[in-house]
Amino acid sequence: MRVLLAVPSSPARLHNLVPLAWALRTAGHDVKIAGRSSFVDEVLRTGCVAVDLEDGDAAGLAESAALVEFAELWRPEVVVSDARAQAGTLAARAVDAVAVRLLGALDEPDAGAADTTFDTVPPSLRDTGTGARAVRHVPYFGPVVVPNWLRRRTRRSRVLLSIADATLFEPVFAAVAGLDVEFVCATDPDRVPAGIAVPAGVRFVDSAPPAALLPTCAAVVHDGDAALALAAAAHGLPQLSLTGSALAARIAAAGAGHVGSAERIPELTADDALRGAAHALRDEIAALPAPRAMAAELTR
Template identity: 75%
Template sequence: MRVLMAAPSSPARLHNLAPLAWALRTAGHDVKIAGRPSFVEEILRTSCVAVELESGDEAALAESAALAEFAELWRPQVVVSDARAPAGTAAARAVGAVAVRVLGALDEPDPGDADITLDTVPPSLRAEGGPARAVRHVPYFGPVVVPNWLRRKARRDRVLLSLTDETMFGPVFDAVAEADFELVCAAEAARVPAGVTMPANVRLVDSAPPAALLPTCAAVIHDGDAALALAAAAHGLPQLSLAGSGIAARIAATGTGRTGSVEGVRALTADEELRRAANAVREEISALPAPRTVVAELIR
């Protein structure tokens, strides 16, 4: 079976498609992922075949004559697209293929006009229901190398800190000082604002790849990163979001995390209610159909 995937120029959205692409390839199907020229290298990092679409808006695949032209030439039986790549559905219609739409953490549950809609967000973390088929979320962040420091067993609980706003370092470091866990943050010392005190339990590292680090963590602190929040949920980790986002608010509503200030952050790894709720969401995600199961249903 030939499967054409349409990905907008967003690594997070491409990574949401990658597990399904792998499931299709390992089942013996021919898979190609189409994207803009500036995004081809990112597609190749998934180990999939890339199709370069020379014309159209670089930011998204809202429309693309080039995608439809390639579909006419290659004649796929299935076209899979991200919610921000509606050109995929149009290309499917042009060649009589099955149109599959894949939703992620940033998408509304509206299935659009696709034939099949797959939702990688578990039902408990959706603001509202819809006709989409839930599929297990498989966290993927691209190729990673396990750093040497991570090969040694942690002496106490480990918490991942992921921030893009440097002004947050000070409040977070003050809040976690003397906490009974190790806070790991991938950042150069130069990123920490002058005058900020570095507690003994904070560890700055060159690389902290979530794919390697999350299985060793007891909790996660972030600034609303949807991909990291959903990955933490899949690993059953309590989390604190220091910035508002749709997925962070829904995680807080389920009792698996908190949003807002750093107050109470020291108890993040010791809160039994948070841990039980986080484990419940992890079990919910684990019980959903794996991508390979969905592939078998597509074939039938």
């Protein structure tokens, strides 16, 4: 079977499609991922075949004459689109293929125009009234090299600090001072504003790849990164989102995390109820149909 995937120029959105692409390829199907010229190298990094769509703006994929033209040439049976790649549905209609939409952490469900919609956000964190069908989220962040420092066992609980906004360092460091926890922060220490004391438990590293790091963590603190939030949920980790978002609010409502003040960081490793809710969310995600089941259903 020929399957064409359409994705806008967003690594997070591409990464949400990759587990399905791999499942389809492993099952023996011919899979290609279409994106803008500026995004082709990112597609190639997933190990998949890329289709270079030269026309249109650099970021979006709402419309693409090149995508429709390629579909008419290649004649895929199924076209899978990201929610922001509506051109995929148009291409499917042009060749009478099945139009499939795959939602991720960055999306909110709506009626849509696809024949079938799948959702990698678990039902407990999503309004399921639109008829989207749940599929297991498999975290993927691109190629990863396990850093040498991660090959050594830590003596303390480990928490990932994923902070892009430098103004958040001061309240975070104030909250973690004195805790017997290793806080891993993948940033240049020079980004910490002058005059802010760095607690002894904070460890700065060049890189902290979530695929390698999350299985070793007890919790995650982030600044609203939806992809990281969903990955933390899949690993059963309590989390704190320092900024609000719909997904973060639902995780907090499920009892698996908090939203807002850095003062709640100590609760992440000390609250048994929080940890239990995070484990329940992990188990819910693990029980959902895997991408290979979705691939088999598309074949049928």
